[in-house]
Amino acid sequence: MKKLRLIIKREYLAKVRNKSFVIMTFLSPILMVGMIVLIAYLTKLNDSEQRVVAVLNESNYFENSFNSTETLSFLQFKDITLEKAKDSTTALGFYGLLYVPNSSGIEQVAKRTVFYSTDSPISEVLSKIERVFQDRLRENRLQSAGITAKQYVEVEKEFDLALATFEGEQNLEDLNIIRALVGGAFGYLIMMFIIIYGGFVMRSVIEEKTTRIIEIIISSVKPFQLMLGKIIGTSLAGITQFTIWVVAGGILLIVALAVFGIDPMILLDRSNIQTMTAGAAQDFSPEDFEKIKSVGREILNIPWFTLVSSFLLYFVLGYFIYSSIYAAIGAAVDNETDTQQFIFPIILPLMLAIYVGFFSVFSNPHGPIAVGFSLFPLTSPIVMLMRLPSGIGEGGVPYWQFGLSILFLVLTFIAIVWLAAKIYRVGILMYGKKPSYKELYKWLKY
Amino acid sequence: MEHILAANGVVKQFAGHTALDNVSLTIPTNCIYGLLGPNGAGKTTLIRIINQITHPDKGEVLFEGAPLMPEHIAQIGYLPEERGLYKSMRVGEQALYLAQLKGLSKAEATKRLKYWFERLEIGDWWNKKIQELSKGMAQKIQFVVTVLHQPKLLIFDEPFSGFDPINANRIKDEILELKKQGTSIIFSTHRMESVEELCDHITLLNKSKKVLDGRLKDIKQAYKNNIYQVGLQVSNANKISAEAILNGFDYAGLEILPEENQINCNIQLPSAETSTLLNALSAKGNINYFEEKIPSVNEIFIKAVEENH
Numbered sequence: 001m002k003k004l005r006l007i008i009k010r011e012y013l014a015k016v017r018n019k020s021f022v023i024m025t026f027l028s029p030i031l032m033v034g035m036i037v038l039i040a041y042l043t044k045l046n047d048s049e050q051r052v053v054a055v056l057n058e059s060n061y062f063e064n065s066f067n068s069t070e071t072l073s074f075l076q077f078k079d080i081t082l083e084k085a086k087d088s089t090t091a092l093g094f095y096g097l098l099y100v101p102n103s104s105g106i107e108q109v110a111k112r113t114v115f116y117s118t119d120s121p122i123s124e125v126l127s128k129i130e131r132v133f134q135d136r137l138r139e140n141r142l143q144s145a146g147i148t149a150k151q152y153v154e155v156e157k158e159f160d161l162a163l164a165t166f167e168g169e170q171n172l173e174d175l176n177i178i179r180a181l182v183g184g185a186f187g188y189l190i191m192m193f194i195i196i197y198g199g200f201v202m203r204s205v206i207e208e209k210t211t212r213i214i215e216i217i218i219s220s221v222k223p224f225q226l227m228l229g230k231i232i233g234t235s236l237a238g239i240t241q242f243t244i245w246v247v248a249g250g251i252l253l254i255v256a257l258a259v260f261g262i263d264p265m266i267l268l269d270r271s272n273i274q275t276m277t278a279g280a281a282q283d284f285s286p287e288d289f290e291k292i293k294s295v296g297r298e299i300l301n302i303p304w305f306t307l308v309s310s311f312l313l314y315f316v317l318g319y320f321i322y323s324s325i326y327a328a329i330g331a332a333v334d335n336e337t338d339t340q341q342f343i344f345p346i347i348l349p350l351m352l353a354i355y356v357g358f359f360s361v362f363s364n365p366h367g368p369i370a371v372g373f374s375l376f377p378l379t380s381p382i383v384m385l386m387r388l389p390s391g392i393g394e395g396g397v398p399y400w401q402f403g404l405s406i407l408f409l410v411l412t413f414i415a416i417v418w419l420a421a422k423i424y425r426v427g428i429l430m431y432g433k434k435p436s437y438k439e440l441y442k443w444l445k446y
Numbered sequence: 447m448e449h450i451l452a453a454n455g456v457v458k459q460f461a462g463h464t465a466l467d468n469v470s471l472t473i474p475t476n477c478i479y480g481l482l483g484p485n486g487a488g489k490t491t492l493i494r495i496i497n498q499i500t501h502p503d504k505g506e507v508l509f510e511g512a513p514l515m516p517e518h519i520a521q522i523g524y525l526p527e528e529r530g531l532y533k534s535m536r537v538g539e540q541a542l543y544l545a546q547l548k549g550l551s552k553a554e555a556t557k558r559l560k561y562w563f564e565r566l567e568i569g570d571w572w573n574k575k576i577q578e579l580s581k582g583m584a585q586k587i588q589f590v591v592t593v594l595h596q597p598k599l600l601i602f603d604e605p606f607s608g609f610d611p612i613n614a615n616r617i618k619d620e621i622l623e624l625k626k627q628g629t630s631i632i633f634s635t636h637r638m639e640s641v642e643e644l645c646d647h648i649t650l651l652n653k654s655k656k657v658l659d660g661r662l663k664d665i666k667q668a669y670k671n672n673i674y675q676v677g678l679q680v681s682n683a684n685k686i687s688a689e690a691i692l693n694g695f696d697y698a699g700l701e702i703l704p705e706e707n708q709i710n711c712n713i714q715l716p717s718a719e720t721s722t723l724l725n726a727l728s729a730k731g732n733i734n735y736f737e738e739k740i741p742s743v744n745e746i747f748i749k750a751v752e753e754n755h
Contacts, residue, residue: 006546014535212530216588219497219524220547222516429499431528442461 003221004229011233015200016240025241029249037256051095051125056085058102059109065132066098072128074098086116096121098129106140178298179389180362186311187357187382190318191350197238197319198326198346201231202339205330205428214428223425231323303391310388310402317409318381322346324420331427332435332443353379361386371401377412380405419444449511450475450599450630451496456505458491465491466502467654473599473632473647478625480645480662481634482743484751487651489634490527493601496632497524509599520549523597527604527634529588531576538572541591548595555594562590566616581608589617593624600624601632606640618644638744650747652754662743669741669749672715677734678727683707691730695723712739 015021055066056077066074075094077085082099089097096117103109110133115121142152205227208214217226329342353373360369365387374384374397384405390396426443433439451473458466466488473479483489494500495507498514509518532540538559545555563569566586576584585608593600602621606614621644625631633645641648641662649659658665680687683702688709692700701710715723720736727733741749 003547006543010543014532018534207532211533212526212528213532215526215528215530216524216544216591217547218499219522219526220519220544429494445461 004225004232007221007226007229008233008236011204011230012236014204015234015237021237021241025244026248029245029252032245032249033252033256036253037260040257041260052092053125053129054085054089054092054094054097055100056080056082056097057100059100060102061106061109062100062132062136065136066129069128072125089116090118095125106137110137178295179302180357180365180386182299182302182307183386183389184357184362186307186385188354190311190315190381190385191354193235193238193242193315194319194322194350195347197234198323200234200238201323202326202330203336204230204234205327205424206333206336206339209331209428209431210335218428223428224421227324227327227421227424231320231327235319235323302389303396306392307385307388311385313406314381314385314409317413321377321409321413321416322350324417324424328420328423328427331424332430332440334431334434338434349378350382353382357383357386365390366397375401375405375408377405377408380409448475449473450509451632452508452511453492453495454506454508456492456495456502456507458488458495458500458502464654466495468505469651469654469656470505471649471656471659473630475630476625476628477646478621478631478633478644480641480648480743481632481651482636482641482648482747483651488654489651490603492651493524493526493603493632493634496599496601497522520595521598522601523548523592523595523599524601525588525592525603525605527607529585531584531587533577534575536572537574537576537579537587540576541587541594544591545594550595558594559590562594566590566620582610582613585609586613586617589620593620597629599630599632601634603634604636605633606635606637638742638747641743645743648743650750652751655754657754658746658750665746666740669746670738671741672718673739674713674715674720674723675710675735675737675739676713676727677708677710677736678731679706679708679734680731681707683709691727695726708734 049071051072052075053066053072054075054077057063066076068074077088077097080088085097085099096115098113098115100109100113103112113133115126115129138152139149142149147155208217325346329339329346332342333339356369356373356379360367360373361383364370370383370387373379374387376383384397384402387397392402393399422444423440427435449472453469453471456466456469457464469488469492481489481492491500495502496514498516498519507514509515509521535543541559542552542555545559546552550558560569563572566589568583568586568590571579571583571587576587579587589605592602600621605617605621609617618640621631621633633641635641645662647660648662648665650657660668678691680691683704683706685702688700688702688711691709692711692713696714697711698714699710699712702708703710713723724733724736727736
């Protein structure tokens with residue numbers, strides 16, 4: 001135990017003191033925040049650009065319809081010909097010219113209206129103008145059909161199918177997505193952690209092999225102790241790095257946004273618009289507000305305690321399974337270039353888990369594919385976490401599935417760590433052999 | 447305790463080949479024990495078994511009469527042939543780490559390291575990184591780390607490789623000093639002159655089997671072949687007279703020095719009985735020297751391995 005602690009300490013210190021590790025730790029949040037700030041800044045710059053659209057209205061309609069907004073203003077041309085208006089528009093550097101000719105009836109006017117511009121106009125301008133016409137046309141059509149605006153709203157009212165669980169809990173259509181996103185974030189975190197720090201473990205093993213210090217150490221400690229200490233020490237360094245990334249990144253982001261005077265809502269707005277597919281730029285109706293409120297409620301309703309504690313469980317088991325495979329690979333080879341053939345089969349189930357998660361678990365968290373992959377131990381740490389935000393028990397992941405998944409994971413954990421330790425034990429003292437899978441199989445029997 | 451270590455019928459097989467085939471040996475306490483053998487004879491496997499890095503398939507190894515246990519690791523110091531250190535770690539920190547892995551407390555390890563660093567005049571390396579040191583310098587640190595925990599049994603595998611003659615001598619003196627203090631030492635090398643110089647006992651492994659072991663003196667006695675080196679002064683040294691004198695004896699390497707009137711040669715006798723030869727020789731001239739030829743370890747090594755073929 002004392003030796004294990006010594007090894008963990010050395011591995012941890014060796015990692016944290018490593019120059020490139022230190023640089024990565026502190027540079028990454030700066031780069032990340034820099035990028036976010038840059039994007040936000042450019043977005044703001046883009047949005048704040050004032051576009052002027054000239055309007056030549058020869059008709060009797062649309063008199064006061066074109067209202068300027070923060071980013072788009074309309075300028076009325078009066079009593080000039082179309083040719084002159086075009087020349088003036090380009091001469092004044094306006095964004096475009098909206099030509100509304102005179103004709104009989106609003107429908108005809110609308111049909112013959114043309115928007116002139118140098119390049120094809122951006123959708124923001126276009127949709128704004130189109131909506132003006134759309135509204136006026138609708139109004140006109142309703143009138144001729146003898147329907148009041150109020151009646152129309154009644155007619156057009158959207159229908160949302162009410163969802164509920166059998167317990168009578170109110171539910172939401174978007175719920176699966178929200179839950180899957182939360183679970184997906186945890187699953188993704190596990191995958192990233194395994195790939196980054198598993199690789200660290202592997203390189204550390206290779207270093208001990210190539211410097212031959214392994215020969216000296218191995219007479220003092222058991223290979224298994226060394227492997228275990230290496231994995232724990234490296235993961236502690238990884239957790240340190242992750243924590244610094246999150247904390248420093250968070251602080252930096254807040255500071256940077258404050259310094260550059262960027263409203264963080266700019267970024268959030270964008271993502272909201274993307275997730276809430278209905279009515280991109282429409283103002284929030286009371287129903288939408290209700291929706292947002294229930295989304296918030298759902299996020300609070302996610303069983304965080306279950307989720308976080310199972311995250312820790314799956315994280316530890318999953319990480320140990322994979323990093324002991326990484327350690328075995330490191331022991332089997334003489335240098336990093338030989339690792340490729342072994343790394344791919346490790347990355348494969350991880351990628352599979354993420355893809356299965358995003359394509360299948362999002363839409364059907366308790367379907368057969370989701371269940372299968374959340375039981376299979378090499379993918380369960382990621383896929384099960386995507387399912388878990390809906391809780392364990394009724395309405396969520398059945399107890400037996402959760403139990404079976406953990407059981408499989410623990411059994412695999414024991415088997416893999418045992419096998420990896422065997423390969424590791426033989427491999428660290430083998431030099432100059434390019435290992436094949438056949439060779440590794442032989443080592444298992446040593 | 448008479449024996450620090452004993453191996454009884456040790457067998458170790460790796461997929462397809464036998465690395466050690468029923469090897470038994472006893473290593474007396476407080477001696478330097480040469481573990482010799484051609485490449486691939488099984489020396490490293492045996493050393494790894496003693497260090498409990500691998501375990502024998504059959505047979506047992508006793509340390510001071512008790513079966514090898516994990517606790518014995520603290521009683522053994524091992525300097526492997528292929529050795530290295532963490533390149534980017536500082537010398538002192540690294541030595542402390544390795545010493546603590548052997549069970550020393552940090553304070554004790556620091557104290558002893560200071561002593562050894564002073565003794566080998568490497569005190570100012572404490573804060574250097576290994577990558578700044580030469581190979582020989584790193585070897586010195588490895589030596590210190592091996593002996594620091596004052597083990598009862600030391601195993602040196604090619605301890606002098608990488609050292610210049612001066613430092614090799616330093617290390618040799620330290621090894622002899624450790625022996626004087628009561629340490630038992632297993633010494634594995636291909637440099638026969640250092641075996642000659644240091645070893646009390648030797649064992650020769652060949653093709654996974656023990657072919658020879660015992661006290662070096664006894665082995666030399668056993669391998670001497672009744673060959674005597676003779677220098678005889680005669681009145682007229684030439685080929686004809688020499689052949690006349692030596693007629694009836696099995697001789698080789700005849701050398702005639704006409705100016706000194708001396709003939710030198712090696713004579714092979716059928717037994718250790720020398721009086722016939724001596725009488726015959728002294729009747730013909732003056733015996734300048736008469737010496738039994740003792741085989742060198744090198745010769746014994748080659749002969750034993752060839753006989754084993």
